[in-house]
Amino acid sequence: MMKRCALVLAALAVCVLSLDCLAENPLDFGSDILTADPSGHVWADGKLYLYTSHDEECQEDFWMKDWHVFSSDDLVNWTDHGAVLSVEDLSWADNYAWAPDCAYKDGKYYFCFPAGTGHKDRVNPENSTKWMGIGIAVSDSPTGPFEDAIGGPLWTEPYANDPCLFIDDDGQGYLYFHGGGGQDWLVAKMADDLLSVEGDFIKMDMGGYEPKMEGPWVFKRGDKYYFSMPENNRVLTYYMSDSPTGPWEYQGLIMEQENNANNHHSIVEFEGQWILFYHRWLPTDSECGDLQRRVCAEYLHFNDDGTIQKVTRTEEGLSKK
Template structure:
């Protein structure tokens, strides 16, 4: 989510200078941030068909403000290897909108997927909540109503959507105010009036020394249910934001302040919660500025496992290196997208009409790590990859086991194809590899940028 444009903008430089003193996580040992090929923010997880999908916003490289044009999608079945599905929607897909692509959330109902987004209306130059619909989580999404779904006088950003056990759907949003509506079963209209939630100290905690905002609530609500208790997670002020939570026995409140879930950390003065249950665990998504060049306008999504006390309260957690143990292994004997990544350095994500999403190595030593690859007992004997380069100078792809300096099982010369719309298959016999290993794909070469394009890979027995 993003703070409302107001006089608070003048405070951002002060907080940025303070936050620069916070150290980043060491990339070589990290699982967080979970996306390294571009800047991402405002995580919105969704589970469907035993796979976790994560919708994010996208901060432009080198941005000095919230430069955000589209929403992206990532997915995983093991919580350590994440597949980049690229852009699924842009604010320009709404004819009535002029910008921007801030925090959104997607939910499934009756085989349709509804993505709720905040954009700027052309008609009155104010924020509004729109909705897009698709038949799959990957899209394509389209605007079914051709107008805003909801709009108030000010601050219509950061929608969160929730369907209760009785089938009633709720949509919350807002900064500096907090609103909600009851959605109709069609998910693209609502019943009754927009409700403005009372922001009381009992519900959202007390903010010190700010007569204009007496409670901690700032923006970015996330509605979640566990057992019979409803949780509303939200970034709290003043800047830099922490994440707090409130609870209720009804999705309509009244809410009771529960405390701080995550203190202000991580070099980004904003934050945004996303909470989801997946394969018997609960996960807490957020964003920070931990990537190289990261900060308040170049953020990165991360995740932690969330625990609960017996009474339903939440013990405070800190930003860490992330999920250390995967929930499943990866099958190397099927086609695996190169943009399925546990961790990487030196690669950027790209997208075109020929192959969809792919990754580009931008310097010598660029690498991709893939976790928990299971070669089974028989083992692999051959490796194949779809690659390309524009360079005549030698560029090679090394395949290593266990670490960047681990056993090199293959080294493939990348043929000059001429561009990212032209590709070649390269293969190499490898020594028999059995069991479960982390795999490192390491690019070597003298060119200064765009060394190699990488689309997919596969091992054969």
Template sequence: MKLNIRILLMFCCVSTFEITAQNPIIKHIFTADPSPIVHKDTLFLYTGHDVATEADTNYKMADWHVFSTTDMVTWKDHGAPLSPDTFSWATGDAYAAQCIERNGKFYWFVSTFHKKDEVSGGGAAIGVAVSDRPTGPFKDAIGKALVINEMTTDMKHSWDDIDPTVMIDDDGQAYMYWGNASCKWVKLKENMIEIDGQINYLKPKNFIEGPWIYKRKEMYYLVYASKGEKAETIEYCTSDSPTGPWKHQGLIQENVTNSFTTHPGIVDYKGKSYFFYHNGSLPTGGSYRRSVCVDYMYYNPDGTIQKIVQTTKGVSKIK
């Protein structure tokens, strides 16, 4: 009997695994491409999951995970409620994604790869999963990809349709930005699973991939992974419209530790602004074994962003 109780307690501890927020904030698995949202009093963090070995020389990303916190220090692991296997049309890895709430449902826009079939010749694609709860379970919202490689024509490589970011403006209009080497954007219909109108293209200065779009006060921000000398950095543009034109504002994050890529995820929570990103600083970490971090983000009076200070300390506990 005592043995059974001990096993039960061990299971409970694993199911509600909590970790101290010192960068990297997630230490028991390798995570990447952070996407935070706030629902009620809780911050939910959606990430990718690197499973490459130390010897691997390319990405292996098995699924997408969800974590949550109410104090920015204690994080709860909700597991992996979504993977490419959720989508019958998908194959390959779980690339960058973003979850957003609308009308009581949670829409998780993801990038992965499409099977070669009568619909697509393969290549990167964007899908949408939906759930009634921020932690899932999630299911394919439309039974097909929202964007496939054949729908975008400005880039000739097959992996340009990745890294979706979505915002809903004050008037209710939703927008999705995404891309590699060029940035694409569309309007979404209110149901969040259909494109409304044509696909548009732009090339922000030094843009590589990983856009993050949001609005703060009356200013729109397009933050993205950019071309640094040795590895990706983070730059951003601003506009008075979600469709541009965009004014380049410069660099806000230098190269990260031990990783070629970085990826922004930005949110305001309980009176402070937070900047999520990933690096390769965990033991045995690297460009294909990354880890999510968080530091404070500060704005100037004119709305421009101060340079991000990367720390190992991270952020303080919210009392």
């Protein structure tokens, strides 16, 4: 009897220890680093890579200086590969290292990033000098370091950030982004080397519904394309199409907003399971006492018709099944 009790207690201890090793929210990157805007990809080695922006504690008005990449083969234990690119490496921008993306083609990794200059005057907008553009950096490794490949932005008008660089099955690249001055719902068809835009921007047919948005994310599942976004910069919603350039059909909600705060995301399949990566504004030991952004994750499920089931934020994250 005593031996049996000892075995039970040992089993319980293993269960408790295993719970401490599960992928709970926010994701544990091994330090107190503040991260946001996660772009998830699975490359040929089978690992999950997250490309993120990097918040500095109590930073002024999203003044951000570099980008990080994290990798994992189990979604529990993560390696921080450090800053893979910084605005200090750029000749054309010195600030606003915001939401990035990455793509792979022909043996190279293409880091697509927004950066800018100037200052945004929120009190007197007419005095603002802020500008942002989208650059491309290239590396032989998914973890960099990346080097600015064109020495400038892909274009200067319109003002642009939040790129999503999607490579279709035929190798054609498409760049989706948030455009200033109401110039959203555009897609740029990329040249074969992914270092320039081919032709004019394509204005996509969104089925008559074009709300305020930022942070688009496009992916393909089967023969369907998905265009997801933080609608009104808050709630995550999506469209579906038979083509990467539309026309798109609005499908509605993926995730509700929280604390009236922005939410950038990505959706990727890892080992047969679809995952939604996103960020939350959470309490920290910050000196300024503000909520700070941290990357989180949830499982994402599809209905038989390809539509996405609503995702709820949890503390358990990927530790639940």
